[in-house]
Amino acid sequence: MIEKPIISAAEAAGKIREGDSLMVGGFLACGSPHTIIQALKEKGTKNLTLICNDTAAHDLKSGKITGVGYLVQGKQFKKIIASHIGLNQETQRQMNAGETVVELVPQGTLAEQVRAAGSGLGGFLTPTGVGTEVEKGKQVILVNDRPFLLELPLKADVAIIKAKKADRAGNLVYNATARNFNPLMATAANLVIAEAEEIVEIGEIDPNEVHTPSIFVDFLVKAERLEW
């Protein structure tokens, strides 16, 4: 097995270019690559399109921020595609002020769009969203008289994800509910950078235990920041 380069968080952030679409793993900051997020905040790259389950938290009163909320705070996104922004008041403020475009997508549809992109599908039919605003502009297809929406795959230029453990080949193991969107995003971006708490030698992870096969991962970063 070929070893994948271990790079610094700053080098990882440097691979994300102005205008890129960026997938970020995590669910309300649980399982997000916090080390790379902080480096990207420092770098200040702008005009990104975020694809993430949510925009984590930002309480404007207390000033408390988590996860990708730091990048929202830095106004690094021109567009945000997410299922939930309810705990991030700054995202809502930017959306209402017309500063950032926010596209809300049902969570299961977002997950499946990422999965579809990573597994070579042209889209999928889901009953979710029929009869709601989500249906607008989409093709409705009847299957056995039941209406479904045609949803299209969603790819990104770069995905930054977080694992509990990686081997040098890039095989990944996630922990508990920190798995969430990470293994899906690993399959759906041109460049995949995985941040891992522990990076071990090839052979030290039982092949039975691997969640994300090594071939999806381009670069590894050692996690230094674990807090949200």
Add this chain to the structure above:
Amino acid sequence: MEYIANKENIAKRIAKFFKSGEVVNLGIGLPTLVGNYVPKDVTIVLQSENGMMGLGPAPAKGEENRDLTNAGSAPVTVQIGGCFFDSATSFGIIRGGHVDYTVLGVLEVDQEGNLANYKVPGKMVPGMGGAMDLTTGARVVIAATLHFEPSGASRMKRKCTLPLTAAREVNVVVTDLGLFEVMGDRFYLTECFEPYTPEWILEKTDADIVVKNDCRIVKID
């Protein structure tokens, strides 16, 4: 009659729906309370859409694991025999009809079974999260809500005015006044909670409610 908001009664009544072995997803907020009142002799499997089957209670202080949360990002535990999965599998479980009950909070719910809870245009836009998938996929959709808004208006409507989370998916509405089934574009009052009366509920709710012949007056405890 004096109205005193009572979230616990809603949670207590909903908790009596479940049979052992059933798979249940509880939304954040009021629905989460339901988990506190499931009878001791009933063992349900709680699904959490962020990727877990066998959601357990909050850990003791100091025992929190930052990799183990519920869908509201609060620290939780996993029950023995539980498991974790990614978000695509999680929503495959949800859309695939493998969840028996979903319990969701409400901004508005109407007699056609429409539910609005993710958006007040221009004001509050939290997003739908997993709610659209849950209402589409779960076998039984239970809307859990205080009967009245702070303004005094009923959350049960003839027709929702807010953007819909679910179109014609709600089966049951449980408020702190009673239990309502949704059928054929009507609410059917099947249980009225003490000390309220069906007459009072009808008077205070701007929706078409049929009081079922076998409607029971129930004391929630």
